[in-house]
Amino acid sequence: MAARVFALIIGIDQYKSGQIWNLTSCVDDALNVKRWLMDDLHVPRDQICVLLDEKASKRAIEDKFISHLVSNSAIESGDAMIVYFAGHGSSQSAPDGWCNNNSLHVEMICPYDHTTRVKEGRVAGITDWSIHAMLAELSEAKGDNITLILDCCFSPTRTRLNARSRRSTRWTPTTKLDGDDLYAGLWRGALSRKIPCDGRGFYQKTTRSHVTILACNPGERAMEEKDGGRLTVALLAAKDVVPLHRTSYGQLMRDLSIQCEGQHPVCVGQHRDRVVFGGAPFIPDGQYVSTMRQEKHLRIEAGAIHGIVEGSEFSLHEHNVRGSLNPILATLQVFEVHPTWSLARPRNQLARANDAGWARITRWNNRKPFHVHLKKTCSSFIQWWRLRQMLPPRMQEGATTGGFKIVRVEKASEADISVKTWDHRLSIERHDTLITKNCPPIVYVPTIDSAADASAIDAAARFHLHLHRKNSLFPLRDQISMDLCRLDEESWRMVGPNLLEKGQATLSHEDGTLYAVSLENKSELDLWPYLFWMDSTGYVISSVYQPAPNASAPLPAKSKFMIGTGDVGSEALSFRLNDSEATNSGFLKLFLSTSYAPMNIVEQGPLTVATPVREAIAPIPEDTPLPSPTSPTSRELWDSMIACITIVRKAREEVNP
Known part of the structure; x- marks a missing residue:
């Protein structure tokens, strides 16, 4: 299983205390980091927790640290954990016995309610001792692939701050906290942990639980401008300059370009020579x-x-x-x-x-262009006009962003789909006979702008291409049969009759029901099968089965092969309905070849809330050797089959309004 990324992102511009100067770009920095994780590193939204301004109180930060990271059952060993903070840092003299090593200074990150008075005293920032204890606890629970990024500073003492430089410095003085406040605000269990002594505060060089990236050296200022904190801006710019999948934290720091004289980012920790985020988000792309x-x-x-x-x-x-x-x-x-x-x-x-x-x-250079008819509506005329400008008319050849030849036609009778924008939705009416005969005629896609609408049309064209794609010579016609049967949950054996009749099956919706596909090869050829589920509701194409590289042919001549054994790479199929659906249809598309071919290129993610049959097969790793190339003189064949599956809600089931 590929490693994943989980992040706790904190950005604070507005502080509760009137004694603390507010900042201007910390929230934007936090949102930009979230956008980078989601858009570039493909981190799912539910694996990112963001706390901004008043949501980032000391209690909230500590509670989310526990619930989202330490106690999160989804996080497994090897997964990357990121804690990012943009806001004020601070420091003050340490009370007696601080950190069990008589440290002279306390460094802290400042939550929204820093230094405000509460019943027990004053709210202390989250101190270096607390952070080290928190991350040590997280490391013991989930592993040491932890990155702490602090875009703030703690002791800008080398230069005197005037009003202008003070406004753009992510630091605030702390004068109202006493030793009791600091000890009362410690993380649970911190008193039993002694932090490393190879450095000051957050600048511990030998920390084993995590790697820390800091905005500047001790005594320097962490600066911000309208476009963001200097550290965060440099980090986000580095992704467009540095191949992160083979760059260590230390190398990244050396390559960072901070556009601010006197600010030098720092990376500390025993694992600073490890690849950024432990390499977790940098997995092979099957496309x-x-x-x-x-x-x-x-x-x-x-x-x-x-x-x-x-x-x-x-x-x-x-x-x-x-x-x-x-x-x-x-x-x-x-x-x-x-x-x-x-x-x-x-x-x-x-x-x-x-x-x-x-x-x-x-x-793709599809021979037959995909024909689109645009329906005009008064409420969305501008969006219709922009989309019209993006789609070439019949007499022109063009390709949209998805690489398909798509042409605009004036009549619905000439089109593969008709498109209408209204009420923040894109209505797609399908005219293709195979789809309309078995599937809902209209689907709806949330719309943002004309570019997103064009992407939805691209997805429809891609779905249409793979659905209808076949070998016109039909070299394996009548040589391959495909059966769909229920699985017994205890014995994991196929039970009951073949549910496919003339390439179609109608299944009643029953939660938890599992199915398997049985293939029979009546030919004299050894074959590699590839099975996909094509969900017409969301134009999703998900891999159900793909053979492993370098494996022998899974479907030898004169043999049978079952997809849905419960083994890794051969999970059973399940078909579900959303609560609002009375029926839904899709297609099982089977490809066959006489030599191995990686087929991840066929997959397509969802545009709407749709549930694929199962998770996609992992793409081929960058260093995986492929089978020996087929000789140009050897005889290769390929063919395909298709089956339509309709899921119907039983009459006694209630459909939510």
């Missing part, structure tokens, strides 16, 4: 396929079975890791297509193309 030099051209491990045709285009990259800098080295155009691979050449002969790399499709 990339490998390439290698074959004589004068490049061989791409994607062919007719993937939907590649002559004229398809790919961008060439150095690696296949998502969330890390990966610039385009060349644009490749396919000129020769085989069942599971193709040959391509750079469009620009001067372009740099390595002997091996990774390619991502940018233009």
Whole structure:
């Protein structure tokens, strides 16, 4: 199982105490960090907890630290945990016995209610002793892949602060706290833990529980401007300059460009030579396929079975890791297509193309354009007009951002879909016979702007392409059969009759019911099967089964093979309805080939709230060796099958309004 990322993000501009100068860009910094984690590193929203301004009180921060991190049953060993803070830092003289090592100073991050009076005294900031104890406890519970990022400072003593520099410095003096307040505000169990003594406050060089990134050296100022704190701005800019998946914390600090004289970021901790975030978010992206030099051209491990045709285009990259800098080295155009691979050449002969790399499709070059009819409405005329400008008319050839040929037609009778924008939704009416015969005729997608609308149309075109894609020669016709049966939950065996009749099955909605697919190969060929679920409601294409690289053919000649054994990579199928649905339909699409082909390129994530059958098969790791290339003279075949599955709510079930 791939490691994941969990984050607690804190940003405070407005402080409760009138004695503390408010800041201007900490909240924006926190939201920008969240956006980076979600958009670039693909961290799910529910794995990120954000506390801003009055929501970031001392109690709230400590409570969320427990609930979101320490006690979170979803976090497993190896997962990355990030604690980010943007706000004021502070320090004051330490009381006797502080940290059990007679430290001279106490450093602290300042929550929203810092120094305000409560019944027990005054609220102390979350001190260095507390933070070290908290992260030590987290490390013991969940592992040491922990990153603490502090965009603030604690003792800007080298220069005298005037009113202007004070306004842009993330530091506030603390004068009203006494020793009792500091001890009363300690994290639970801190008294039993002695923090390292190889440094001052947060600057502990030998900490084993976590790595700390600080905005500046002791005595320097952590500065902010309108666009954000200098540390945060530099960190977010680094992702566009540095390949993070092979960059250590220490290297990252050396590469950071802080546009502020006198501020030098610092990284401390015993694991500072570890790859950023332990490498957890930097997993292979299955939308990339490998390439290698074959004589004068490049061989791409994607062919007719993937939907590649002559004229398809790919961008060439150095690696296949998502969330890390990966610039385009060349644009490749396919000129020769085989069942599971193709040959391509750079469009620009001067372009740099390595002997091996990774390619991502940018233009499918579908032979038949996808036809779209735009319905005009008075309430959304502007959005309709912008979308119209993005879609070429029939007489022009063009490709939208998804790389599909999509043309606009004037009549619904000529279209694959009709699109109408209204009430913050995109209404997509399908005219395709296969879909309308078995699925709801209209689906709705939340709409933001015309660019998002165009992406939804791209998704519909991609779904349509893979749904109808087939080998016109039908080389395996009548040689392969596909059955769908229920599974007994105890014995894990298929029970009852085959539910597919002429490629269709109607299933009653029963929670917890499991199904398996049985394939029979009547041919003399050894075959590799790939099974996908195509959910027409949200245009989702999810992998149900893909064989492992380098494995022998799972479906040998004259044999049967079951998908849904309960083993890793062969989980059972389940079909569900959302509470508001009375019925739903989708398609099981089976691809077959006589040699192995990575098929993650077919997958497509949801545009709406839709539930795929199961989690997608993990993409091929960057360093996984692929099977030996098929000789150009060897005989390869591919074919496909399709089955429509309709799920119907039983009459006695209540449908929520």
